Amino acid sequence: MGRHSCCYKQKLRKGLWSPEEDDKLLNYITKHGHGCWSSVPKLAGLQRCGKSCRLRWINYLRPDLKRGPFSQQEENLIIELHAVLGNRWSQIAAQLPGRTDNEIKNLWNSCIKKKLRQRGIDPNTHKPLSEVLDQDDKEISKLSPTYKSNEKASVGSNELNLAEAVNSKPPAVPENRYPVEVSSSSKVLNNNSNNGSSSSSKNLTAVNPSTQEFFLDRACTTSHEGSTSSCRPYDLVGYFSFHQNQSNYGSDMGLAVNPNTTFSFLNQNPRSSEMLPVDFSSSMTPSLLPTMSSSSSIFTTPPTRVKPSISLPSDNSSTWDSNTFSNNGNRSSSSNMELQSNNNNNNNSSNSFFDSSAAAFSWGLPEPVKSDDAEEIKWSEYLHSPFLMGTTATAIQNHHQAFQHNNTYTHDQVKPETSQFLSNSSSATTTTSTWHHQNQQAFQASEMCTKDLQRLAVAFGQTL
DNA sequence: AATAAGTTCAACCGCCCGTAG
């Protein structure tokens, strides 16, 4: 059958690394760099194969690795990126400094998948499980009876039986509602609009206090400058929950797409057949992104905000005010998805979007506008939508800006070369510093938006 | 306290791609 592994061929050591081996590898790479991995073990005096050394270095010994549990924001970013990139762990890891693809993969398989299922989301498609099941049933029903039974078994065997998962989802979930996680002590605030507008109350329809979830109308519509498009809140982003003291990515969010820029999310994987041409073209943005900011960001930059049309305070101490929720109540105006330029990043500010210990956030979730012509954006469209891509791209952009300002490595150097660590031994430490610092830098860097977007596009394999 | 069941995560495996010869 297959060839033997290099370790088998060379009768090399396998399994867990001893501290002595770690020392040897670390010392060698610190002094000489890894160079050709296949020669590293020999030169370092290790009875390991080059691949094993490389893996150990990348996943464990690298000085810029961030230790400790993933923050909620990191998890959210992973989910968001997974929705776009799928199981391209290395690319996902490239957006999470200090995290390895292996780590993220493990987290996904052991933790996030489970969480998503518990919320009734299929982790593979990011669709509600009920939809996935329906689709499966439809596809299976097209097949012959013999194949049908076998296939159904294999579908379920992937990990968890989907039917099982559906059964386990919160019973209170109406079929056409998406659960959005909020933290404890959340309240229904669908009557928060103090200006008499219907505002968000149409979207926020139910709260299950036991599961701490609230549900949004599945189909809602965004309306901007006369153009109306409908979307599903869950489709737009999935869910987000924000918890106090988990602000590694900064405490604010925003969206940004340079309206004059078209750039593509190209898979860096050399396997060309897997190229992922996800374009977020500016030509698509106006209908979904009413107000553009050239320097806003997701997770990072303080000044730009997305006001949610739905939001929840976590407790009495929360600083959510009516303005936070109502967006002036003008449901047909761009305020539904308003991106505000607001330099006030004071966390104690009553306007601060992420002040509360937890906030269900729907990404500028548009309010429903009755429109018979409105069609739901399909999931695949969502994945290609400028809305998400804008957020993702901007997150990426700012993360990379942060990197660049830390003199660590750029996207083109996502897999850090030893020489960089050696020449920037101090910056390697910096890389593991808090995100706040990076966020600040990212914000400063955002002034050079156009230039950086070009850099981003280049980094992702497309010239502007 | 013992053991089973479940979870986490480091490491391995095998495949694919790019490149040098």
Add this chain to the structure above:
DNA sequence: CCTACGGGCGGTTGAACTTAT
């Protein structure tokens, strides 16, 4: 053009650890 090799990636395994019974 072909082949061998190194690097990189995603999937999988299994040891170590934790929790439940």
